Amino acid sequence: xxxxxxxxxxxxDKKEVLRGASxxxxxxxxxxxxxxxxxxxxxxxxxxxxxxxxxxxxxxLEENGMKRELCPDDIGYVLSTPVVPEFLTGREFLKFxxxxxxxxxxxxxxxxxxxxxxxxxxxxxxxxLKDYSHGMKSKMQMLVSFIANPCILLLDEPLTSFDVVVAxxxxxxxxQIKKDHIIIFSTHIMELALDLCDEIVILSGGVLENMxxxxxxxxxxxxxxxxxxxxxxxx
Amino acid sequence: MxxxxxxxxxxxxxxxYQTNGIIYSLKSIPVIKKLLPVSLYRxxxxxxxxxxxxxxxxxxxxxxxxxLYLFIMIFLLKDHMKSSPANSFMHIFFFLTVAGVxxxxxxxxxxxxKYYAIFLMRMSARKYMLSNYFYFLLKIVVGFxxxxxxxxxxxxxxxxxxxxxxxxxxxxxxxxxxxALHSYVRTGHAKNENKLNPVALIGIxxxxxxxxxxxxxxxxxxxxxxxxxxxxxxxMAVFSFSYVLKFREYRSICKELLTADSFVMNxxxxxxxxVQKSLQTNIEIKATSSKSGYQYxxxxxxxxxxxxxxxxxxxxxxxxxxxxxxxxxACFLIHExxxxxxxxxxxxxxxxxxxxxxxxxxxxxxxxxxMNCDHSMLTYRFYRxxxxxxxxxxxxxxxxxxxNLMPASVIAFGLPLLLWLTGGTDNxxxxxxxxxxxxxMSVFFSVHNMVLYYLLQPYNIGLEIKNGTFSILNSxxxxxCYFAIGKKVPTLIFGTLISVFCIVYIAVAxxxxxxxxxxxxxLRE
Numbered sequence: 001x002x003x004x005x006x007x008x009x010x011x012x013d014k015k016e017v018l019r020g021a022s023x024x025x026x027x028x029x030x031x032x033x034x035x036x037x038x039x040x041x042x043x044x045x046x047x048x049x050x051x052x053x054x055x056x057x058x059x060x061l062e063e064n065g066m067k068r069e070l071c072p073d074d075i076g077y078v079l080s081t082p083v084v085p086e087f088l089t090g091r092e093f094l095k096f097x098x099x100x101x102x103x104x105x106x107x108x109x110x111x112x113x114x115x116x117x118x119x120x121x122x123x124x125x126x127x128x129l130k131d132y133s134h135g136m137k138s139k140m141q142m143l144v145s146f147i148a149n150p151c152i153l154l155l156d157e158p159l160t161s162f163d164v165v166v167a168x169x170x171x172x173x174x175x176q177i178k179k180d181h182i183i184i185f186s187t188h189i190m191e192l193a194l195d196l197c198d199e200i201v202i203l204s205g206g207v208l209e210n211m212x213x214x215x216x217x218x219x220x221x222x223x224x225x226x227x228x229x230x231x232x233x234x235x
Numbered sequence: 236m237x238x239x240x241x242x243x244x245x246x247x248x249x250x251x252y253q254t255n256g257i258i259y260s261l262k263s264i265p266v267i268k269k270l271l272p273v274s275l276y277r278x279x280x281x282x283x284x285x286x287x288x289x290x291x292x293x294x295x296x297x298x299x300x301x302x303l304y305l306f307i308m309i310f311l312l313k314d315h316m317k318s319s320p321a322n323s324f325m326h327i328f329f330f331l332t333v334a335g336v337x338x339x340x341x342x343x344x345x346x347x348x349k350y351y352a353i354f355l356m357r358m359s360a361r362k363y364m365l366s367n368y369f370y371f372l373l374k375i376v377v378g379f380x381x382x383x384x385x386x387x388x389x390x391x392x393x394x395x396x397x398x399x400x401x402x403x404x405x406x407x408x409x410x411x412x413x414x415a416l417h418s419y420v421r422t423g424h425a426k427n428e429n430k431l432n433p434v435a436l437i438g439i440x441x442x443x444x445x446x447x448x449x450x451x452x453x454x455x456x457x458x459x460x461x462x463x464x465x466x467x468x469x470x471m472a473v474f475s476f477s478y479v480l481k482f483r484e485y486r487s488i489c490k491e492l493l494t495a496d497s498f499v500m501n502x503x504x505x506x507x508x509x510v511q512k513s514l515q516t517n518i519e520i521k522a523t524s525s526k527s528g529y530q531y532x533x534x535x536x537x538x539x540x541x542x543x544x545x546x547x548x549x550x551x552x553x554x555x556x557x558x559x560x561x562x563x564x565a566c567f568l569i570h571e572x573x574x575x576x577x578x579x580x581x582x583x584x585x586x587x588x589x590x591x592x593x594x595x596x597x598x599x600x601x602x603x604x605x606m607n608c609d610h611s612m613l614t615y616r617f618y619r620x621x622x623x624x625x626x627x628x629x630x631x632x633x634x635x636x637x638x639n640l641m642p643a644s645v646i647a648f649g650l651p652l653l654l655w656l657t658g659g660t661d662n663x664x665x666x667x668x669x670x671x672x673x674x675x676m677s678v679f680f681s682v683h684n685m686v687l688y689y690l691l692q693p694y695n696i697g698l699e700i701k702n703g704t705f706s707i708l709n710s711x712x713x714x715x716c717y718f719a720i721g722k723k724v725p726t727l728i729f730g731t732l733i734s735v736f737c738i739v740y741i742a743v744a745x746x747x748x749x750x751x752x753x754x755x756x757x758l759r760e
Contacts, residue, residue: 049616072616083611087518087539088532099528100617128520130607144615 001027002062003048003152003182005208009056010040010047017043019206020057025182027151030174032197033186036229039203041186042080045154048184049077061151070152073104076145080157082137086130090120090140093129097144104148118143119169135162142170146177153183159192171196190222202228241359242366245352252351253292254285261285264703301378310386312447318455321391326455328383329464330446332404336411337435337442341371342485343415343428345492353489360486368479372408376401393458396465403465406472413475416482425491518607529623533630537638540603544596544638551594551642559649566656577657580650581665584672584729585719587646591676592716594642597684600635605694613758621753628689628752635681643677668730675737683712686744689752692759701759 003025010018017040025031035041046052048059050070060067061074085093094111102108115125118139129137138161145153155174159167174183174196187193193200200211202225209228213221258281261267309327316323342364352358379401387397419425426432431439449455456464522538524531537544565572612618650673651666660666687693693705700706 072620075616077616079614083614085532085608085612087536087607089520092531092535096528096532099531100623128518130518148617 001151001182003184004060004062004067005048005057006060007057008044008047008054008059010043010052010054016206018047018054021203021206021208022057023201023208023210024062025152025184027182028179029198030178030183030185030196032193032200033184033203034188034190034193034200034225034229035186035203036188040206041203042156044203044208045077045156045184045186048152048154049075073148074150075152075154076148076150077154078138078142078145078156078158080160082134082141082161084129084132084137084140086128089126089128090115090132090136091125093140094144094147097147101148106149114143114147118173119166135166138162139166139170149180151181153181155183155185157187158185160187160189190225194218194221200225204229204231238362238366241362242370245348245358245363245367246370248352248356249348250286250289253289254282257285257288258282260703264707297374297378298381301375302382305379305382305386310390313390313450316450316455317453318450319391321393322455322457323450324387324390324392325396325458325461326450327446328400329403329456329461330442332407334439334442334446335404336407337431337439338428340408340412340415340428341368342412342488343426343492345427345429349489350493353486354493360489361483364485364489365480368412372405375404375408379404396458396461399462399465403468406465406468409472409475409479410468413478416479416484416488419484419488425488427492529627530630533627533634536604536608537634540600540607543603544600544634545641547599548596548638548641552645555594555642555645555649559645559653562649562653563656566653573657576653577660580654580657580669581660581726582723584669584726584733585722585724587650587673588676588719588733589716590646591643591673591680592712595639595677595680595684597635597639597681600638601684601688602694604631604688605692609692610694610758613756619757624689624753624756625749628685628748628756632682632685635685636678639677639681640674643673647673647677662727665726665730668726668734672730672734672737675734679737679740682741682744686748689748689756692756695759 005021005023005025007020007022008018009016009020021044033041033044043052047054048070050072059070061070088096091111094114098105098108098111112125115122120136120139124132124136129140132140138158142155142158159170162170174185177183185193185197200213202209202211211221211225211228216224305328308331309324313320313323313327318326349363352363353360380398383400384394384397387400388394415426426435518539519542520539522535522541524534524538526534562572562576566576617623647670650669654660654666654669687705687708691702691705691708693700693702695701
């Protein structure tokens with residue numbers, strides 16, 4: 001399975017943010033999307049998630065050699081700032097989510113199993129989400145993005161808000177589920193990208209570029225990435 | 236830099252962002268938005284126009300606010316007093332001015348202008364504050380003078396006093412400011428005028444009571460007393476002026492007033508924050524639901540917010556019942572009350588348009604929906620699917636209509652009952668119309684609020700309204716309802732018209748909502 005971006009163009013008024021971004025993201029890999037502040041990472045995600053209409057180009061999903069348009073169920077999108085309905089408890093939110101997606105989720109498990117999966121403790125499951133910490137809200141948001149089992153997961157700066165232990169848990173979790181998913185992970189923390197991701201893609205000057213590591217040492221690879229990101233300055 | 240330069244600079248600064256504000260609000264009105272490009276903020280022609288509008292507004296507001304104030308708060312009411320119109324005019328003016336100093340000192344009002352100028356642009360705090368303060372006083376004199384003359388003379392106030400009235404306001408402001416500055420020196424604490432302390436509240440309440448109750452009972456001051464009080468305040472004002480002028484600690488006052496948290500605390504923001512806070516603290520955990528899916532979701536939402544939604548509706552119901560019980564008792568005890576109430580039932584229905592507007596909880600409910608629910612849920616794609624939006628819209632509409640029908644039903648049954656008890660009417664249709672139009676109005680306001688919310692989704696996370704159309708429609712609704720007050724129209728006519736209008740409106744609004752809400756119900760940047 002592949003997510004194929006073909007010459008995606010998106011501009012706001014006169015500012016062209018994406019200038020013909022093309023790339024093929026494959027299943028089974030975690031892609032680290034690196035870009036400088038304002039380079040358009042979130043815009044790219046919003047375009048893939050169809051929150052924004054693209055001006056030109058196409059975003060398609062290739063399955064068994066057949067290309068088709070994306071549909072809402074294909075994508076799970078985790079935002080950088082976690083947003084959850086504050087008036088529900090964690091358990092109620094999950095119940096609600098399972099209720100309305102009951103047809104789409106093949107094997108619904110008991111709610112507590114989902115909590116176990118993201119390591120949210122027993123004592124927190126029946127508290128209002130408004131009283132959850134930032135990290136726990138993030139976990140909830142990730143959880144509902146994972147449960148429906150979309151084939152594409154877009155994660156916008158997801159680990160920056162976690163403490164080191166939870167960040168480590170989440171990394172394991174992502175590695176655990178990657179074989180069945182296309183995971184794109186945006187960040188501007190290079191160490192995180194190098195540590196977790198199988199491929200580094202940079203968004204610079206409105207286009208996507210794959211960074212081949214080849215035989216480079218980590219240091220040399222970092223330099224190469226920074227050189228590539230610097231190109232933006234000359235635009 | 237001279238004080239006048241500081242002032243001109245600060246005026247230009249204020250003007251610059253007011254200009255941008257005007258362009259920004261232009262851009263939030265549909266249709267116009269499409270015509271205007273982003274580069275607008277740079278476009279010299281439009282900038283000049285907005286600048287012109289901004290200055291024009293400064294001039295108009297200087298005069299218009301004073302005119303409205305004098306006209307509504309004093310001129311219209313003076314004839315209802317036992318004291319003579321001239322004395323009432325002077326008397327009310329005097330005490331409202333006293334009440335006003337608590338509410339508006341200019342110096343202790345933490346505004347963004349001050350923050351920008353003093354802390355971001357590093358202008359001299361003293362020069363900035365003083366020059367703007369004098370400008371504020373000047374505006375009072377210039378703005379008040381034509382209207383104290385006009386309305387004062389019309390009320391029979393002697394010309395000398397009319398001429399002195401604006402100076403009186405300035406004197407009282409100066410005296411109060413000097414006191415406030417002095418109290419800052421003594422206590423080291425600057426009182427934000429938007430956070431009223433109990434003393435100020437009592438002061439305001441006492442002044443208001445003195446302003447209206449005394450002349451109503453026939454005890455208003457005459458010209459001689461007004462002049463004496465004026466002279467006293469003017470003498471005090473001379474000393475106060477020199478105190479204000481020599482005062483050195485404006486910067487530290489600003490520092491205290493304009494800290495990150497409080498400088499955004501102008502009245503509007505404060506209200507928004509209070510709402511935001513109360514919305515968030517008023518979630519009650521104790522609630523369960525046996526439903527599923529979106530019904531479960533909505534059910535829990537309503538129950539968790541019962542403090543805001545159902546409880547207040549119950550209070551209003553209770554109050555309506557009490558008023559009804561009183562009126563019924565009055566009918567039996569006081570014989571003269573009967574024809575009065577009977578007449579009211581047959582001609583006062585327009586008044587209930589305002590009452591129904593006032594008791595409708597729709598706005599608070601949509602705010603709560605946004606704050607505690609939609610602003611987060613709308614980021615989830617499944618929640619934005621047309622089916623989900625419309626299903627939840629229907630569920631919510633049912634809840635809102637139901638909540639609002641609680642008090643409405645008391646009124647809807649109460650009015651025909653009162654009509655019947657007070658002697659009835661020849662035309663049976665009156666009973667039906669009273670009932671139907673109250674119910675129709677209640678449903679109308681519920682639908683109106685919900686549909687506006689779904690079609691325009693005006694809020695951002697700070698609960699600031701980011702949609703020009705929404706504000707315009709809201710004010711329009713308010714004014715229509717407000718103007719209905721006191722209009723006497725036979726119930727037969729008004730009841731029929733309003734019922735038909737409500738039913739047509741509800742039908743059209745719902746059709747629009749079902750057609751458009753899937754596209755319009757979204758988050759705003």
